[in-house]
Amino acid sequence: MDLNFSGKQVLVRVDFNVPLDKETLKVTDDTRIRRALPTITHILEEGGAVVLMSHLGRPMKKLKEDGTINKEMFSLKNIVPRLTDLLGVEIQFCDETVGEKASSMAEKLKRGQLLLLENTRFNEGEKKGDEEFAKALASLGDIYVNDAFGTAHRAHASTTTVAQYFDEDHKCFGFLLANELKNASKVTNNPQRPFVAIVGGAKVSDKMLLLDRLIDQVDTLIVGGGMAYTFMKAQGGQIGNSLCEEDRLELANQLIEKAKKKGVNLLLPSDSVVADAFANDANFKIAPSGLIEEGWMGLDIGVYAQAEFANVIKQAKTILWNGPMGVFEMSSFANGTKLVAQAVADATKAGAFSLIGGGDSVAAVNQLGLAKQVSYVSTGGGAMLELLEGKELPGVKAMGGFEVEN
Ligand code: AMP
Numbered sequence: 552m553d554l555n556f557s558g559k560q561v562l563v564r565v566d567f568n569v570p571l572d573k574e575t576l577k578v579t580d581d582t583r584i585r586r587a588l589p590t591i592t593h594i595l596e597e598g599g600a601v602v603l604m605s606h607l608g609r610p611m612k613k614l615k616e617d618g619t620i621n622k623e624m625f626s627l628k629n630i631v632p633r634l635t636d637l638l639g640v641e642i643q644f645c646d647e648t649v650g651e652k653a654s655s656m657a658e659k660l661k662r663g664q665l666l667l668l669e670n671t672r673f674n675e676g677e678k679k680g681d682e683e684f685a686k687a688l689a690s691l692g693d694i695y696v697n698d699a700f701g702t703a704h705r706a707h708a709s710t711t712t713v714a715q716y717f718d719e720d721h722k723c724f725g726f727l728l729a730n731e732l733k734n735a736s737k738v739t740n741n742p743q744r745p746f747v748a749i750v751g752g753a754k755v756s757d758k759m760l761l762l763d764r765l766i767d768q769v770d771t772l773i774v775g776g777g778m779a780y781t782f783m784k785a786q787g788g789q790i791g792n793s794l795c796e797e798d799r800l801e802l803a804n805q806l807i808e809k810a811k812k813k814g815v816n817l818l819l820p821s822d823s824v825v826a827d828a829f830a831n832d833a834n835f836k837i838a839p840s841g842l843i844e845e846g847w848m849g850l851d852i853g854v855y856a857q858a859e860f861a862n863v864i865k866q867a868k869t870i871l872w873n874g875p876m877g878v879f880e881m882s883s884f885a886n887g888t889k890l891v892a893q894a895v896a897d898a899t900k901a902g903a904f905s906l907i908g909g910g911d912s913v914a915a916v917n918q919l920g921l922a923k924q925v926s927y928v929s930t931g932g933g934a935m936l937e938l939l940e941g942k943e944l945p946g947v948k949a950m951g952g953f954e955v956e957n
Contacts, residue, residue: 552590554694554723556599560657562692563591563725564709566701566930567605567630576624578633582917583701586930588637590698590725591665595640600660602691604648604709606672606702620673627670634667642667648674649687657691671709678705680712689716698725700732701931703946704938714949722950727930732947734927735938736955737904742869744770749864749891751776752874752911755799760940761873766809771816771867773860775852775876775887779819779840782807788841791825792848818860822853824877824884831881851877852887860887861894870895870905871939872912879915888915896924909935 565587570579578584594601610625628644635642643666645653656666668691671677676684685708689695695717697703702710714722724732738746748769750758755778765772774782777794784790785803810817823840825847826833837853838844852860864870872895876887892915899905905925907916909932916922929935934944947953 552593552723552726554720556594556597556694558662559599559693560602560660560691561594561599561694561696562602562604562688563594563696564699565603565605566699567627568607568701569630571629576629578630581633581637583930584630584634584637586727587698587725590696590727591638593726594696595663595665598662600662601665602657602660602668603665604668604671604688605699606677607670610670610672611678622673625670625673627667631667640665645669649684649691653691677708679708680706681708682712684708685712686716688713693721695722696725697946697950698727699946700728700934702934703728703931703944704934706945710946711949719951724950724953729953731929731931731935732953733955734906734929735935738869738871738906739768739939739941740955742768743904744869745867746869747771747773747864747867749773749775749860749870749872750874751778751876753777753794755781755796755803758874759802761936762806763809764940766806766813766815769815771818771863772810773818773863775820775860776874780849782819783841786841789843790849791843791845793843818863820852820856821859822855823849824851824853824887826850826884831883835883851884857887857890861890864891864894865898865901867898868903870898870903871908872905873908873910873936875911875915889919892916892919892921896921899925908939
């Protein structure tokens with residue numbers, strides 16, 4: 552953000568893909584809007600005019616019965632009231648993304664004024680990364696700022712293609728995107744040791760690459776959540792009715808072997824909270840994770856595993872956490888996730904760097920009120936996952952890459 556924005560028309564790609572209430576169409580979680588504010592405010596205060604663009608939802612996938620786009624439900628107009636409250640400046644809204652009206656409204660903007668364009672995904676060209684569409688977007692700004700970390704892993708027109716129409720001196724990352732990259736690099740580039748990664752969530756298949764990559768980097772890899780049972784079964788355990796991906800059993804064993812070879816401590820939950828139904832009011836008890844009876848399923852890590860995981864986490868100097876330890880949405884099975892979150896907060900207090908890397912673990916730390924007690928909470932699920940898997944994000948590459956200052 553070291554460009555001079557004074558007197559400039561600045562095209563800013565943000566990630567305002569926020570959840571809306573289905574009935575009232577009001578924003579129900581404004582985290583992503585809040586996190587984009589520093590960039591917008593900085594440009595406005597420096598005397599620039601801001602042309603904001605974002606996508607919202609998947610309008611092309613959820614067409615109306617007559618086959619047309621549901622322009623009401625997916626309109627960025629729905630976020631104007633919340634954005635106005637948060638920014639404290641008047642927002643002009645254009646009901647098209649590109650075209651004569653958008654160009655004319657953008658041209659008339661004065662210093663310190665802000666124009667919000669309609670959902671980029673109302674245009675066929677967005678997801679295709681179409682050059683014509685990207686060029687039309689580019690014509691709306693003298694400078695392009697990409698602050699949309701949550702969509703940086705997509706090679707779309709407004710996140711990637713558009714960047715080619717601006718030279719080095721006329722494009723840059725916004726504060727949020729740069730911060731996300733900087734924080735991710737603290738775990739991917741020479742992390743302080745011990746480095747402990749905690750991976751949970753439902754499926755091994757979603758996080759295969761991440762697990763594989765982490766084994767190359769960490770000292771300890773904690774695997775919890777539903778995915779742990781595929782590992783338990785692969786090792787000959789009985790897992791009853793717990794989640795299992797039969798087609799990943801071999802992969803699970805390969806990962807365990809790789810960890811052994813590399814001297815990585817791969818920890819699985821030795822015990823589980825098992826229930827007789829997938830319901831908060833089901834009967835539940837503690838059982839060894841490899842000895843779960845038929846008719847019972849592991850829905851959380853057990854008390855021994857909780858203590859063991861917490862103990863390892865508290866000794867870490869770098870922590871990465873992606874995915875809950877159990878079905879934390881149900882209070883009966885939220886304890887494991889809670890204790891892990893608390894251990895991450897405690898380790899952070901004791902000097903560790905902790906990154907909460909997207910998705911449901913972010914929801915968990917927010918729900919527990921611990922977001923301020925960890926070092927960094929990412930705004931991007933898929934994008935953070937790809938970064939941690941070692942991929943270069945198209946939205947970052949298009950800007951000429953990112954260099955971390957040490
Ligand atoms: P993910 O999106 O892959 O991080 O998975 C998050 C989801 O995994 C949450 O909705 C959790 O309820 C679910 N989950 C975590 N542990 C389990 C488990 N042991 N059995 C079933 N689902 C689980």
